[in-house]
Amino acid sequence: MLWLYIHFPLMLADHYRTRTAGAPVALTRGTPPVVTQACSDAHRAGVQPGQSLATAQGLCPELNLFPFRERAQTRVLEQLATAMYRFLSPLTLWEPDGLLTQADQLGQLYESLEALTGCITRELRGMGFHCRPATGTTPRMARLLARHSGFCSEDGPALMKATRALPVTATDWPASVKQRLNQMGLHTLGDLLNCCSNELASRLGPELQEDLQRILGKRAEPLDEFHPPDRFHQYAELPQETRSVDRLRFPLEHLFRALEHFLREHQYACGRIRVTLHHPDRPATPLELRTARQEYQAEAFLELALLHLNAMKLEDDVQALSIDVSHLVSRDREATDLFGNNRTRNEALAALLHRLRARLGADSIHQPGSRADPRPEKALRWRQPGASPDSTETGPIRPVWLQQPPIPLREPPHRWLNGPERIQGGWWDGDYVRRDYYIAVLASGRCAWLYRNHQRQWFIHGWFG
Amino acid sequence: MTIHTTNRIENDPRIWRASQHKTADAQAVATGFPELDHLLAASGWPQGTLIECHCPASGIGEIRLFRRVMEVCSGQGQSVFWVDPPHTPYAPGLGQLDMGLEHVFLIRTNDEEDRVWTLEQLLKCPAAGLVMGWSPSCNPAHLRRLQLAAEGGDTMGVVVITSGSVHSASPAPVRLALTPTLPQGLRIDIQRQRGGQAGRLSLALPPLLPDHGPGSEGH
Known part of the structure; x- marks a missing residue:
């Protein structure tokens, strides 16, 4: 199996660089703060990791300094993975600054390994990021090669040779271990692999032995596949x-x-x-x-x-x-x-x-509905759209328009069509109503729903449209 | 022989008769009144058209005039929208029409601009069958917008104008004026219609009550 690892040597510096419109950037860390990462322009001006802020700013006056934050680094890596998910799948995040994918699965889509790495490099450069890809027969081998100098090949023995030539200092092992190995005269991984493995484990601890086995593929590497986040957030400042x-x-x-x-x-x-x-x-x-x-x-x-x-x-x-x-x-x-x-x-x-x-507002739209109440004005109920309608029983004829509030009848009707219909009720809630309803055509030609209350006053309560 | 000649001429397929001129591509919904259908160029209320209806007062039969369209729309699962009606639509009364209340929507707007915008949105939407809007006056520019929207959405729009000049220039393809006649009639003036002629018709509205009992006079 062939793995492809993409290392971002200046990941956070490149990220801040896209926000400063191209001005040189360096990251600082520690107390007193020293430079930990410098973008390529700053590097060209002479800014080096380990320098004090005064030195760095002396060398490059227009330098923008940002504090180094691990959380920001993780977020940038996720952002890169999300962007690269289009090209690379399955994808694994490798903290702090790398992405791992399977090159042989992607190989079917590209003419050659060079085409694949070229495409990735171009895409990342377009986003303003430097990257260094490398392949390996194991994930850890690809990572070591990428972090050291970058070496892409589909040839297993060539990759093994390149790995054996890697200096011990290229590994993630603790500085004390690396120093001890150097003192023992073991300068490259090849030197180390020539030694007896049991001997190494007993002298330098089982962790180193495990790591070597993972590099060689003799021990499985647990990997978490990356999936883009299932949410979207974006913030835009207005000019x-x-x-x-x-x-x-x-x-x-x-x-x-x-x-x-x-x-x-x-x-x-x-x-x-x-x-x-x-x-x-x-x-x-x-x-x-x-x-x-x-x-x-x-x-x-x-x-x-x-x-x-x-x-x-x-x-x-x-x-x-x-x-x-x-x-x-x-x-x-x-x-x-x-x-x-x-x-x-x-x-x-x-x-x-x-x-x-x-x-128009949340309550601008209604649907008519009715309620079982003998009092006409209480039989009307408004529903929000989508609520289930109520069944309407067929009773005596009712108008299409309700006159709310009822207006007094000022002229005698031209012609009576129907009535009286006695409606009374409401003793249960204190709003007692006793009315006699009539339907009549007024002299104006309008067809009205009239009632006479128990004080013998006449009102118009609706219109037959 | 004069009769013979007329018959021959009438049977000649090359003859085009003005009375045959109906907007053939326009879909129409029967009004429910055969004599009115006969007068309308599309043999019914035309689909995809704005109808401008001058109606001085409510309660003269303006809903009964469009009742059949509402019933057809709701029967087809299309919605009927009422925008800013002058009175409260009364559900128990609406329920007695042959239509599902779940298809009826009442919309209240804040001002003229909102009303025109709302009507335009409704007319543009194919889910709307009939859109009725009440407005105290008519602005030709607004009516033009609404007519374009109705054409685009293939919906039917009725703008009921409760006052204002009947004779102002209007871009609505169909313009009606309603006048009540006593005791229970409605005079319909078709002032203009696309593809047809103006006309006037007195309609006897169907009785409100199925068994029209003798009016009890003398209250």
Whole structure:
């Protein structure tokens, strides 16, 4: 089996470099702080690991210094793995600064090993990262070669030869062990392998022996396969604080494009996005977007977000935007079925209602429903769309329009059509009603639902449209 | 022989008659009133069209006029939207029409701009069957937008204009004015329609009650 290891010699420095628009970068660590990593430009200017900050800044005045953080390193490695997941699978993260993959599986897709490594190097260079690939018959061999000088070959014996030629100092072993080996006159791995293994184990400890066996493939290497994270988060600082929705449009579109790219690449879709508006000196405003169905296209998200923003009236300047998506579903689940007609109509309706609600407000849309109550004004009940409708029993005829509140009848009707219908009830909740209802055509030609209360006053309570 | 000649001419397939001119590609829904269907160029309320309906007051039969369309839409699983009606739609009364209440949506908007936007969104959506909007006045530019939306979505839109000038220039393909007639009738003025002629019709609305009992007079 052939393994490919990609080593990032200046990973964190390269990462910070992309944020400083090309100015030289160095990382510092410890107290007093010293340089631990310098980007290629800084290196050319003479900045070396181990130098004090004063020396480094003396050598390179425009140097940007960043503190070295292990957490940042891990995040960058994950970010690189996510980006390379397109090319390399199965992929394993190897802390602190390497990625491991199986070259023989990828070999089927590329003409040669050089084509594969060339493609990876180019992609990473485009992202601003230096890398050094190497192959090996075991993961640990590939890693040793990559960290030392980089050596790519498909030929097992050649790889073994290169490994044997590696100095002992290229390993991860503790400095004391390396020093001891040097004192023993064992300078290369080849020297070490020529020795009796039991003798080495007893003198230098079983760990070294295990490590050697892993390099040679005599002992299995446990590997965790990497999968890209199942969530999306991106943060974008605005060039200028603003409270105008028009100015938020472009950065939002940019974020949603990135989301679309992410969803497309992973064949995901999502139905819920959390947009956060960050203000300079106020708590951030969260905004939850829900699409009617699982969506992946930036336009749909953008339209919904703008509708929400236009409706909510920003009260404070916005400094930055971020979007989070944590609930992702795989896209193949939403394949349309053979009888998809009705379903697409329902989806279109749901999307439409979402759009309307985003602009008009959450309770702008209702569906009529009824309740079993003899009092006409209490028999009406509004349902939120989608709630199950109630069965309507056929009773005496009722109007399509309810006049709320009832208005007094001012003129005698032109013609009586029906009545009286006595409606009384409500003694159980203190809102007692006793009315006689009539249907009549008024002189204006309108067909009205009238009632006379027990004080013999006449009111219009509805219209037959 | 005059009769003979007329017959011959009538049977000649090369003759085009103005009365035959119906918008053949336009789908239409029967109004439920045969005499009105006869007057309409599409033999019914045309699909994919905006109908501008001037109606001075509610309760004169404006819902009964479009009742059949609503029933057809809900029967096909399409939705009926009412935007900013002047009164509260009363579910017990609506339930007595032959349509499922789950297909009826009531939308309240805040201002004219929101209303036009809402109507436009609704008309654009093929899931909407009939979209009825009530507006106190009509702006030709707004009606034009709505007409384009209805054409695009192949939906039917009815804009009920409760006041305002009937004679203003309007881009709606069908423009009606309703006037109640006593005791229970409705006069429909078709002021214009695409592919047809203007016309006027007095319609006797179907009685509200199945067994139309004798009106008890003298209250």
